[in-house]
Amino acid sequence: MPERKRPISIHRRLLRYMLAPLLLLLVAGVAVDHSMIVSPIHSAFDRALSRAALAIVARIHRGPDGQLAMSSPEHPPPAPRPFANAEPLPPPPKSMHGEGPSPTLRGMGGDVFFYRVSLPDGRSLAGTPELPLAPPDDKAADGFSFADITFQGEVMRLASYRTVEDGEAVIVTVAETPARRDRAVHRMDVSFGLNDTVQMAAVLIIALIGIRISxxxxxxxxxxxxxxxxxxxxxxSTDEVPSEVRPVVESLNTLLGTVRNSVLSQQHFMANAAHQLRTPLTGLKAQLEVLGRETAGSPLEERIALLHGGVDRLAHTANQLLTLARAEPSAHRASHYTSIELPHLIGEVIESSLDRALAHGIDLGADCQHVQVTGVYWLLHELLINLIDNAIRHTPAGGHVTVRCGANDGQAFLEVDDSGTGIPAGERARVRERFYRGAGSTDDGCGLGLSIVDEVARVHGAQLSILDGSTGQGTRMRIDFPASS
Structure with a gap:
């Protein structure tokens, strides 16, 4: 057996179609944000690095011996320098001659900081002499040039400042590891990533809410x-139907109209056919009755009696077929349903069936409680007639048939209880089928009685149950109506 496919969900399809583009937009947005923040962050740290170089320049002066020297915090330069906003550095050596290179300096946040003061000919005056110089930048008007290098196994950012101090050209070079830069970029990436993710999730939630409302x-x-x-x-009704679904509803209305016309045509055909059959059958029965009286006592009397019985069965079958066709659910409108007193209905049907029950020697009675149901009167009339007719057919002389009605837990019920031969449990499902006749059926039945009962019960939303008789023998046919009835 082929596996049944899951029904297509519009919600899931829209979510699938929206989620992939939104994820791509999220990744693209994070990438764009990263590219936009990297350059300003590096520029800010380069400016800080350049201010460190300017702070070193501010401490350079010419000593009494005529050589350039760098002052310490304890011995400030003899004249103030124009770098009041320069960042302070740890104290460098007191002299730029004869004291060797300065030790490695620790910057903020775990960064390693190096510096070097040199002359254009390459001689180092202070700092780390192995520190390379950044190539000159002809486009820079402020004398600074920057480069990325690897020094002592560390990736570093390098800045060289070319200036003139007391008439002598000096190059101040500073370098630091990019730990703070990387942390700043990482924090910004996380911040922008979380912001973009929250915005995208909010957009998705709003879109899903809008889809659900739509x-x-x-x-x-x-x-x-x-x-x-x-x-x-x-x-x-197409009043509140969206324009995208309107063609589907209009097609469904067209289909309903086609089915309605087909049902009406079928009903008209059945009504006309039954009417056309009734008239000649009635005439044929009348002629057979006359012929029977004329041939009384002759050898033809028995054959005419058999023929009369066959015509009766034919007329009964035609009436049953018409009733079955008229019992179709599509044949009844809401206006056909009225409030029906079940005791009143039972009284009418028993009155019309009493003569037949007496002719068969059967005690026909009723046990009714006051109860109402909503339904089509003539259909429930036909239902009860067929139940009583079946009970009389299958109950031997001297038996009884009792019709009951009442309510259990707010649900109305109608049942016909007989003391006849009963219906075996294995046949109780099949006797509802059209034209099915059990082993105990009489010759004058057509096998449509319980089919009509079952069809009428379905029209009223009721349930037909075939049970054992209340006395332990026979059959009890029970109709349980819905609580709304």
Whole structure:
């Protein structure tokens, strides 16, 4: 057996189609944000690095011996320098001659900081002499040039400042590891990533809420179709149907109209056929009755009696077929349903069936409680006639047939209880089939009685149950109506 496919969900399809583009937009947005923040962050740290170089320049002066020297915090330069905003550095050596290179300096946040003061000819005056110089930048008007290098196994950012101090050209070079830069970029990436993710999730949630609200007309249409009774073939309302679904509803209305016309045509055909059969059958029965009286006592009397019985069965079958056709759910409108007093209905049907029950020697009675149901009167009349007719057919002389009605837990019921031969449990499902006749059926039945009963019960939303008789023998046919009845 092929595996049944899961129904397509519009919610899941829209979510699938929206989620992939939104994820791509999220990745693209994070990448764009990263590219936009990297350059300003590096520029800010380069400016800080350049201010460190300017702070070193501010400490350079010419000593009494005529050589350039760098002052310490304890011995400030003899004249103030124009670098009041320069960042302070740890104290460098007191002299730039004869004291060797300065030790490695520790910057903020775990960064390693190096510096070097040199002359254009390459001689180092202070700092780390192995520190390379950044190539000159002809486009820079402020004398600074920057480069990325690897020094002592560390990736570093390098800045060289070319200036003139007391008439002598000096190059101040500073370098630091990029730990703070990387942390700043990482923090910004996380911040922008979380912000973009929250915004994208909010957009997705709002979109899903909007989709759910937009699909409410479809849900209302679904409930409208599900709550329609089976016999309703009227067109569906298109007043609140979205324009995208309107063609589907209009096609469904066209189909309903086609089915309604087909059902009406079938009903008209059955009514006309039954009417056309009744007239000649009635005339044929009348002629057979006359012929029977004329041939009384002759050898033809028995054959005419058999022929008369066959015509009776034919007329009965035609009436049953017409009733079955008229019992179709689509043949009844809501206006056909009225409030029906079951005791009153039972009284009418028993009165019309009493003569037949007496002719068969059967005690026909009723046990009724006051109860009402909503239904089509003539259909319930036919249902009860068929139940009593079947009970009389299958109950021997001297037996009884009792019709009951009442209510259990707010549900109305109608049942016909007989003391006849009963229906075996294995045949109780098949006796509802059309033209099925059990082993105990009489010759004058056509096998449509319980089919009509079952069809009428379905029209009223009721349930037909075939049970054992209340006295332990026979059959009890019970109709349980829905609570709304």
């Amino acid at each position: 699909l409410r007309p479809l849900q209302r249409l679904s409930r409208q179709i599900a709550n329609r009774p089976a016999q309703a073939l009227t067109p569906l």
